[in-house]
Amino acid sequence: MKRYVISVLVDNHSGVLSRVAGLFSRRGYNIDSISVGETQDPTVSRMTIVAHVDDAILEQIIKQLDKLVDVLKVAVLPAETSVYRELVLIKVKAEDHTRATVSDIIKVFRAKIVDIAPKSMTVEITGDQPKIKALIDLLEPHGILEVVRAGLIGLHRGDQNILTQEDV
Amino acid sequence: MQLTGAEILIECLLEQQVDTIFGYPGGAVLNIYDALAKYSDRITHYLPSHEQGAAHAADGYARSTGKVGVCVATSGPGACNLVTGIATAYMDSVPLIAITGNVPLSLLGKDSFQEVDIFGITMPITKHNFMVKNVEELAATVRKAFFIAQDGRPGPVLIDIPKDVTAQKAEYVRETPKPIGRHTKNITPEAIENAIRMLKKSERPLVYVGGGAVQADAGAELQEFVRIINAPVVSSLMGLGAYPGTDPYFCGLIGMHGTKTSNLSASKCDLLIAVGARFSDRVVSNPKRFAPNASILHIDIDPAEINKNIKTHGYIIGDVKIALQKLLEAMADEEFRDTSEWLQQVNEWRETYPLTYNGGGLQPQYIVERIYALTDGEALITTEVGQNQIWSAQYYKFSKPRTFISSGGLGTMGFGLGAAIGTQIGNPDKRVINIAGDGSFRMNCNELATAVEYELPIIIVILNNRALGMVKQWQDLFYDRRFSQSIVDRQTDFVKLAEAYGAVGFNLTRKEDVDEVLTQALAARQPVVINCEINPDEKVFPIIPPGGAIDDPIMGVNQ
Numbered sequence: 001m002k003r004y005v006i007s008v009l010v011d012n013h014s015g016v017l018s019r020v021a022g023l024f025s026r027r028g029y030n031i032d033s034i035s036v037g038e039t040q041d042p043t044v045s046r047m048t049i050v051a052h053v054d055d056a057i058l059e060q061i062i063k064q065l066d067k068l069v070d071v072l073k074v075a076v077l078p079a080e081t082s083v084y085r086e087l088v089l090i091k092v093k094a095e096d097h098t099r100a101t102v103s104d105i106i107k108v109f110r111a112k113i114v115d116i117a118p119k120s121m122t123v124e125i126t127g128d129q130p131k132i133k134a135l136i137d138l139l140e141p142h143g144i145l146e147v148v149r150a151g152l153i154g155l156h157r158g159d160q161n162i163l164t165q166e167d168v
Numbered sequence: 169m170q171l172t173g174a175e176i177l178i179e180c181l182l183e184q185q186v187d188t189i190f191g192y193p194g195g196a197v198l199n200i201y202d203a204l205a206k207y208s209d210r211i212t213h214y215l216p217s218h219e220q221g222a223a224h225a226a227d228g229y230a231r232s233t234g235k236v237g238v239c240v241a242t243s244g245p246g247a248c249n250l251v252t253g254i255a256t257a258y259m260d261s262v263p264l265i266a267i268t269g270n271v272p273l274s275l276l277g278k279d280s281f282q283e284v285d286i287f288g289i290t291m292p293i294t295k296h297n298f299m300v301k302n303v304e305e306l307a308a309t310v311r312k313a314f315f316i317a318q319d320g321r322p323g324p325v326l327i328d329i330p331k332d333v334t335a336q337k338a339e340y341v342r343e344t345p346k347p348i349g350r351h352t353k354n355i356t357p358e359a360i361e362n363a364i365r366m367l368k369k370s371e372r373p374l375v376y377v378g379g380g381a382v383q384a385d386a387g388a389e390l391q392e393f394v395r396i397i398n399a400p401v402v403s404s405l406m407g408l409g410a411y412p413g414t415d416p417y418f419c420g421l422i423g424m425h426g427t428k429t430s431n432l433s434a435s436k437c438d439l440l441i442a443v444g445a446r447f448s449d450r451v452v453s454n455p456k457r458f459a460p461n462a463s464i465l466h467i468d469i470d471p472a473e474i475n476k477n478i479k480t481h482g483y484i485i486g487d488v489k490i491a492l493q494k495l496l497e498a499m500a501d502e503e504f505r506d507t508s509e510w511l512q513q514v515n516e517w518r519e520t521y522p523l524t525y526n527g528g529g530l531q532p533q534y535i536v537e538r539i540y541a542l543t544d545g546e547a548l549i550t551t552e553v554g555q556n557q558i559w560s561a562q563y564y565k566f567s568k569p570r571t572f573i574s575s576g577g578l579g580t581m582g583f584g585l586g587a588a589i590g591t592q593i594g595n596p597d598k599r600v601i602n603i604a605g606d607g608s609f610r611m612n613c614n615e616l617a618t619a620v621e622y623e624l625p626i627i628i629v630i631l632n633n634r635a636l637g638m639v640k641q642w643q644d645l646f647y648d649r650r651f652s653q654s655i656v657d658r659q660t661d662f663v664k665l666a667e668a669y670g671a672v673g674f675n676l677t678r679k680e681d682v683d684e685v686l687t688q689a690l691a692a693r694q695p696v697v698i699n700c701e702i703n704p705d706e707k708v709f710p711i712i713p714p715g716g717a718i719d720d721p722i723m724g725v726n727q
Contacts, residue, residue, distance in 0.1 A: 015299075019291055026292050056475065063472035069296040069316060 008047040009072040035151030048153045077154045084128045087150040093143035094121045109135045173303045173334040174203035180310035190222035194242025196269030199334035217614035223253020224586025233594040236263045243270045244282030255293040259577025263322035272332040295323030303336040318348045321470040350487035359484045370439035372510040373399035379406030380444020382569040389492035398507040400514045402430035406576040413565030423451035425558045428521035435719035441465045444488040447477040457717035529703035532631040536563035547599040552584040552608030554638035558708045560603045582611030592624040606632040619695040620670040627696045633704040641707045666697035676700045
C-alpha cells in the first residue's frame with residue numbers, strides 16, 4: 001500500500017463529484033482526501049484524489065475513472081516530479097502563559113496566525129502532508145480545538161502538464 | 169422548426185430509427201404521451217402491466233435484435249420501478265435508453281408529489297445518465313445518450329426530463345446519428361505479436377467465450393480461430409450462442425454450474441484465451457484456484473476488465489471481432505503446436521463426465537431437451553433466474569448469438585416474461601419461449617396480460633417444483649436441509665391463471681406427455697402457459713461449493 005495522488009480533469013457539471021465519489025465508495029476504494037475546483041477553463045474542473053492503495057487497485061481506479069463519460073483525463077502525480085500542497089486551518093489553545101511558545105512553533109513552520117482570541121489562536125499552514133503533520137504534532141500538547149483541511153492538491157513540476165502526460 | 173420538448177424527444181428517437189418503445193404513462197410524462205399519440209404511425213408504443221415489465225421488455229428487445237431498447241416511465245414510482253430493469257441491463261452490458269419524466273423544474277428538490285432523484289438513484293447502475301433542465305439541450309442530450317449506450321461496451325443510459333421541459337419549445341433541426349464505430353485503436357501490433365507468442369507456446373489452449381463475443385457478433389472469427397489453434401471451447405452464461413453448442417470443440421458452460429469437462433479443462437490448460445468475457449465470480453469461484461497452470465490472454469473491449477478479477481499475462485483491448493480478425497491475419501504465417509493429445513484428454517473427460525440427470529418423475533432437464541428438439545434449436549429462449557435458468561443453459565444447445573436471453577450478472581428473478589415480450593416484438597417470425605420457475609414467474613406474471621393484449625405467441629414453461637429451487641438446493645446441500653422460506657407451495661392454479669388473463673394453459677405432469685403438450689403449445693399461436701409439475705427434489709448439477717475450486721464440483725446427490 002502506497003499513497004498515490006491522482007489528478008482528474010472532469011466536465012464541470014452538476015453530479016460529477018457524486019459520480020466520482022460514488023465510484024470510489026461502491027467499488028470499495030478508500031479515499032484519504034478529495035478536492036475539487038474549477039480550472040483555467042470554467043467548463044472543466046480538476047479533482048485531486050489521494051488514496052492509499054496497492055498497484056492493482058490503483059490500476060482499477062484509473063481505468064474505472066477513465067470509463068466515466070464526464071472524465072476527460074486521469075493522471076497519477078508522482079511524488080518525485082510533482083508539487084503537493086495542502087491548506088490547513090488549526091485552532092489551538094493559547095492563553096497568556098502559552099501564547100509565546102505556540103507562536104514560536106508557528107514561526108518555525110512559517111505558518112500564519114490568521115485569528116487570535118483570548119483563549120486560542122487560529123493558524124493557517126500550507127505545505128505537503130509531512131510538514132502539516134509535524135506542526136499538528138507539536139501543537140497537540142497545547143490543545144487543538146479544531147482542524148479543517150482543504151485536501152491535498154498537486155501539479156506536475158516543470159513544463160509538463162496533465163494533458164501532455166501520456167495515458168497510463 | 170419550433171417543436172415542444174416532447175416532440176423533439178420523439179423526433180430524436182426517429183433519428184435513431186427507433187420504431188418500438190415500451191412504457192407506462194403518468195403525470196410527469198403526459199406531454200410525452202400526448203406527442204406519442206401524434207407520432208403513433210411511426211412509433212409503436214407497448215404498454216406493460218408494470219414499469220419493470222417495460223424495462224425488461226426493452227432489454228429483451230435489445231438483446232435479441234442488437235438494436236437499442238427504449239423504455240419510458242413517469243416520475244417517482246414509475247422511475248423507481250425501472251430500476252431493477254436498468255440494473256439488469258447494466259450488469260449484462262445491454263444498450264438501453266430509459267426516459268423518465270420528473271416534476272417541473274420549480275418543484276425539483278422540494279419533495280413534490282411523485283418526485284424522486286432518479287438521476288442520483290441510477291448513477292451507479294447506468295453507463296451514464298442525464299437530467300435535462302433546458303429544452304435547448306434536449307436534442308443533443310438524446311443523441312449523446314444513444315451514442316453512449318451503443319459505443320464501446322454498451323450499457324443503459326437514463327435521461328430524466330422535468331415535465332415543463334417537455335412542454336417548452338425549441339428549434340429542432342434533424343440530424344443524422346453519429347456512426348457507432350468498432351473500437352480498434354488499442355489493437356496494437358505489439359498486443360497481437362504478444363498474443364501470437366503466447367499462442368505458439370501453448371500445448372493445451374482453452375478458449376473461454378463471454379457475452380462480448382455475442383455483442384460483437386464474432387462467431388465466425390471465433391470458429392476460425394478455434395479451428396486453427398485446435399482448442400476446446402467453454403462459455404460463460406452470457407457467452408452462450410456465440411459459439412455453436414453443437415460443435416465438437418464445445419464443452420459447455422464453465423464455472424459454478426459448468427460441466428466438469430469445462431472446469432477440468434480450465435484447471436489443466438496452459439493457456440486460457442478469454443474472448444469478451446470478464447471472469448465473473450460465477451465463472452472463477454475461488455480466484456486463487458482458477459486456471460492455476462495457465463497463462464491468461466484476455467481479449468476485451470473494456471480496458472477496466474483487464475486485471476480486474478484475474479491477473480492476465482497478455483491482452484488485446486478492443487472490439488472482439490476486429491481483434492480476432494487481426495489476430496487471424498497475423499496467425500496466417502505461423503505454426504502452432506499439436507494439441508491432439510490435449511483434445512483427446514478433453515474428449516475423455518467429456519465421455520467420463522457427461523451432463524446427466526437421473527431423478528424420477530417429470531424431469532426439468534428432459535423438458536428443456538424436448539423444447540430444443542421440437543423447436544429444432546431455432547427458438548429464442550428467455551429465462552427467469554435460478555434452476556430454470558441453468559437447466560436451460562445446460563440442456564438447450566444454443567448455436568446462434570442472441571438466442572439465449574437471460575439475466576446473467578444481476579440474476580433478476582422476474583426478468584424472463586418481460587424479456588420474452590420484448591424479444592417476441594423484436595422478432596415476430598421467431599418462436600419465443602420463456603423457461604421459468606414458479607417463484608420467478610409469480611414475481612411478474614402480470615405481464616401475461618400484456619402478451620395477451622398484443623397477441624404475442626409466447627410459450628411460458630413453468631418448471632414448477634413448488635419451491636424457490638435454487639435457494640432450496642443450497643439449503644439442502646450447504647445448510648443441513650433447513651429449508652427456510654424456500655418451499656412456497658402456494659396452491660396457485662397456473663392453468664386457471666393463464667385462462668383468467670386470456671391465455672391458454674396446460675398442466676403437464678407426466679414425462680410421456682411432454683411432446684404432446686409442447687406440440688399443442690407450439691401450434692396454439694397465442695400466449696400459452698405450461699405448468700410442469702416437476703420432481704421437486706431435482707437439483708442443478710454440477711455445482712461448485714462456495715469457495716471451492718471449479719474442477720472439484722458436486723456432481724450429483726449420490727456423491
